[in-house]
Amino acid sequence: MYIRTCTSHTLQVPTMADRRSGSRARSRDLPGEFRQFSNLTKQLKKIVYDTNISRAELRNCGHFEEERISELLLEDEHELFMKSIVGDPPCLLICGQTYTAKATILNRILNEQILRITNCSDNSKSWRPLRFRFGAERRSALTTLTDSFELLNGDYNPGTNWTVLPQRDVEIRQEDLSDPCTAQATTEVTLNHPLLATKVEIIVAPHNCPDLNITRLYSQYSSRMLPIIFYGIDKDYLSQEEQRELLDLRHLASDLPLLFLDCCPHTESPARHSQVDDDLGEDSAYDSNNEDLVARSVEDLESHNQGASSPSPRRPSRFHDIVHGQLRSLGFLTDPSEVPVFKGGMTPTEDDLHQSRLEKLYNMQGILMFVRQVLQLYLTRATTVLHDLHLQCMNMFITTAFDMQRDIQITPRRIDYARQREMELFESLKDLANQRQEEIRKLIQATIQDLKEPLLQEAENYQFEDLEISLDGELSQGKEIKGCTTQIQELVLNRVNKAVVDKLISSVDYLHDSFVGTLTRCLESLEKGEDGQQGETSASMALKQILNSAYQVEVTVRTSYSFVKVIWERMKEILQSMKPFKAPPIVDKDWKRKVAINLLNNLDESKLAKSICSQFRSRLNNSHDMFSSSLRQLENKHSGRLEKTEEQRMKVRKVHAPRLARLALDSTSLRDMVLYGMPKLEREIGRGQYGVVYSCRNWAGLTSLAVKSVVPPDDKHWNDLALEFHYTRSITEHERVVTLRGSVIDHSYGGDGCSPAVLLIMDRLQRDLHVAIKAGLDFPGRLQVALDVVEGMRYLHSLGLVHRDIKLKNVLLDKRDRGKITDLGFCKPEAMMSGSIVGTPIHMAPELFSGKYDSSVDTYAFGILFWYVCAGHVRLPTAFEQCANKDHLWSSVKKGVRPEKLNVFDKHCWELMQACWAGEPGDRPLLGEVQIKLQEIHERALDARLKMTKLRDLAGSKQAKTEDKGRPREV
Structure with missing residues (x-):
């Protein structure tokens, strides 16, 4: 325990600024001012030195993008x-x-x-x-x-x-x-x-x-x-x-x-x-x-x-x-x-x-x-320059940690999504090839019928390539007629092939842009290399082959004609070639149209559909096997990369962030010391596990303050305190969260300066919820405080922060008995949480012991707090009171032991607290839902109090009338 001893002393340190409290200044002459300036510049020099070392380590660690590291460089003017x-x-x-x-x-x-x-x-x-x-x-x-x-x-x-x-x-x-x-x-x-x-x-x-x-x-x-x-x-x-x-x-x-x-x-x-x-x-x-x-x-x-x-x-x-x-x-x-x-x-x-x-x-x-x-x-x-740099570093750490955590969480889900969606696509296409051959035949027949006239028109206007043909359409050699026929056939078959494939693809429901586009983008994000460069990888190629399986079918003369028709056409060619002195035909528009009509009339739709389905199945199976193999390789590669990412995230969280947070605490504390001086501590108003709280009349133009004095014994506690200060100071002022006004480090504490004290200055409030319940705060008032706590928790969660220690003593009340959340010592962004077991035992959710938890642990803690709010006392629940020690308590909580239902609880209150402390995080309600239900309970409590007040007033008036009747009249 590292708390300041309770003595009636006031920290006396020469300051650059007189205290606003009106105390007598300690720097009384010019030499004293410059000596104090020299002492403060020594502190500043140490902060600058440590900052430069940290910046060099950040540059060399390789955990951050070069663009982000370059943003940490000071401008030349500031550097000089x-x-x-x-x-x-x-x-x-x-x-x-x-x-x-x-x-x-x-x-x-x-x-x-x-x-x-x-x-x-x-x-x-x-x-x-x-x-x-x-x-x-x-x-x-x-x-x-x-x-x-x-x-x-x-x-x-x-x-x-x-x-x-x-x-x-x-x-x-x-x-x-x-x-x-x-x-x-x-x-x-x-x-x-x-x-x-x-x-x-x-x-x-x-x-x-x-x-x-x-x-x-x-x-x-x-x-x-x-x-x-x-x-x-x-x-x-x-x-x-x-x-x-x-x-x-x-x-x-x-x-x-x-x-x-x-x-x-x-x-x-x-x-x-x-x-x-x-x-x-x-x-x-x-x-x-x-x-x-x-x-x-x-x-x-x-x-x-x-x-x-x-x-x-x-x-x-x-x-x-x-x-x-x-x-x-x-x-x-x-x-x-x-x-x-x-x-x-x-x-x-x-x-x-x-x-x-x-x-x-x-x-x-x-x-x-x-x-x-x-x-x-x-x-x-x-x-100010230093502190801005430190804040920039801390923001970079938090952003990087969030990116790393998201990568760790989302990459396995992306792989599973890609595998699942590809399987659905594969099964759908395979079903098309196996069971819809007759539909494909009819589709081919309809396509040819629709395409016939435009295709014949295109064949008439076709210009032959690599053949010597006169303007009248005469061939220089008779054997070139075969080349002309082949080109017309290729033209017709290519157009038929494209039209059939387009109709075939458009009939597959799973090939909508939304489906294919999402799957493609998912694969692209997975296949980005560590250097961020995207290339054509095997998984993407396999997916493209799956999608293009229908496009890659080939419609040829052999697959389009029936066997008898092929033999007959071949015999006709032989007989024509045996006729002596037969002049070659004129290859004009009529000839081209005749060849195209002949080809279209002789197409066999059944054989063509069978050939298409066979090719489709073969290519589809090969592409699916290739995709599955590539996805397994991709998964193995990401598995090793994610292990390194987790190591980097832990180093950011445990090494870089605490070090820069401490430097940020040093720089802002020095700034507050320079501007406003050391706060004058008065009487002790409270103490806890980590420090003593004193009252302070005024500081920095503010009045009615509380000063929390903490003496961290080692680097670990220094780092925890610095992170607490950073997260608390970074919170924009909110009426349901206690505002931290500033900090000053007393380097003279302990005599030799080896164990400086950190003074955290914040608004002073009247009492905490624990004291208020003991003092008899009424039920509607307690419900209003519970609503204030939920509002404060929602605000913290909106900033990505998890409090992790919601309890009665961490809720302070102002003069109007409105609640404010305080003591953000365990408050951290989700990405910066290491899974450490922190908090107050009876308020800790079961998943806290596993080390894997999220913001829902605050909802669980609120459920326990709400039990006290409804109970109207601060005694331990009977189920927890029977636990001999902390380990016994934790074991009971993991087994599902919860506070008992009291007679004073109504149905709505009991259901709400049960929902909040549900064993599974996913079963707990969102804080927005909790707030709505609390408001309904609060309104009913206000109505009940109003009715009770009216009944009490009515009973009082009746009693007064009765007493008046029984009193003898004066003559």
Whole structure:
């Protein structure tokens, strides 16, 4: 048993998002945010690594079609993004209107004066790009933009003994312009600072460098870092050049928000501090007094500008009207009333993650929240891409498993169907050949009579082939008359043969297109090779020979004439040849017609019918034997193939699907953790075999939740939990199924992280059906819950899912006592079921013990549940109570032992539960039928309750009248 111990503790893990419950945030500064980001990217990196391994195995296992495997490849954009997330460090990219604005932001973030701000003329000078990294000592050096090498010259002497970065290291002097490398060099600074120690880098954009603008700098660093963009504003408006620069930057960083910082103090009343305090919210990211924090922030800002002739303080209304309006017109900001304000304890929604912000520089809480927002955006995008890939894999597994299962089930049926239908066809044709010879003779006679005139017309117009005949019809040689006669005879016999065969085939009822077409398609599907290519195989050829047996009969002169007529015609030819100097006849139309008439008149229908039937029988028997032999070979081939298919299906179900389901659980849990944080667990409200359930006040904007805490002890339980989560999360929200809202994995559980706890967040309901029956829920109310259970089961079955554990405690009731099915731990698609014995013993159907079952096991379990609904108590049935152990119970169920009939059961209820728990799955009713019968029972129960209520009211009124009569009247 792997349940969380019942202790009054709350999981405390630093989160990327503050809890909506209003608890005090744990990440209180920028270094803490980046450390947490680093921890989460380590988890993400492991998920990516395991995903790549799984994808490689799927590619090499050979169980899936190449087309499906190719769909699992990420787009190039997503592939590069994932590599960047797990491999590149984050960086703060500081841009701004002036050098003063950038320097002020840098000093504010590092909380020390690194860049000196002397006077307003600084903004007219040219300043290098700066790159700040972590180092054990303070050091500055000039490097190329690509960091290929460090620049050294006589005028530059890198030093370490400084507090404020020397101006010579930052300013581009006039003499530097002669050397392009020096003019475009970057000043790289190393500092031993807590923020930089988290592997974060800070990039300060150059100023007054035409050859090195913001867009080029962003393109340079975004390919190897994760930028977080600040833009300092210390003027009352944005110039046209600055607006173009911002639009170019937005084009490059279209998916990233920008933080615009107001770097110049406003002329405000002392009440400003209290207003800022309201903006920060009651639960600030700092434990110190908010007013002191704001005061110190303003003092620091003013001290940085002390002694400088910087712009005079401006009024906030002018700044708001102009700059805010410009940013709105550029598409960075929305209407002020629509801009959400970051407050302590609040988590931005997914849409908010893409929203640019405008904050005051001294509002460090706003800066902190923006950094958190961008880091959330990076992680959310990465986990979403990963989770979509995992879901795609899982859907492929389920589809493949269904295809494999269908192949295993349908192939033997197709073979049996082909054998049966071919036998029917063979027997019908054989009967035709054996018993209908006289019918065939009459058919031939009628055919010849109908065909005679058109055939004679065709014979008259026939053109001889390969014979020398003049235009008058004279033959060059007398012996060629035999060739002319033969050609006319062949013409007549071919037409007769075709007409007779057409009539013969059309008289066979079993050769309708529907029959032959279905049988042909069945054979074609069976004869497709493993590579999917269809060829002309022996079974198809044998079937065609059966179908063409009638077409292949031959009508010749020998089979058409009687023996006496053949001898007489031969003697006439001999006598004609003995006559001397006999001129050959003219082969004109009359001659051709005469030859054709002579042939038609001398055809012997009886002999022709006998010959046709004999040929038909012979060819039919040969084709049938060939078909039977080919079908046996086909069956043997499929038998071996289906064994391999079953092995592949089991590997998909036991290896690939659980592994990807666990990765899907990891990715979506990480995403929920990033967006919504760890749920705050409150009191324990229940526990079961696989976990403890706690109440949760709110999470992710939802209220009144329940959190199921599960600690899987090994990989098998992890896989089962991951599959449960996948199937439950994939179910579209339905009012009769408990909705799973999200999940979070607590890697800190157990101390060393070796046994993390999985927190499954779902809607919290009032009680389960077991408790409701014990509490005395009335019969119509119990029937309504039973109807709700059937509706939920029908919905699950419509999705191809089988619950396999329908029982009282897995039916939860809401405030209106309407039922919802929960605990889909054993719920799986039919194709993914392995035949394992799962469920609660008294609710398990007999076929569960054989390992071969389908969705009807839920109908059986409902029958047992309905017994409790009608009984009105939760005691075991007497037949089951006498069983000493589980094995005894299972043995009794397999022998047909069922719950007894109680006196409170009416006829309709007892018949329904008996039908549901029938021993044979095929004898159980469909859930649609169960629902109809339940509705009728429920309506009768409501009518009975209404009548009882009326009788009770009537009896009460009579009793009241009697009491009034017996009471003495007051005088």
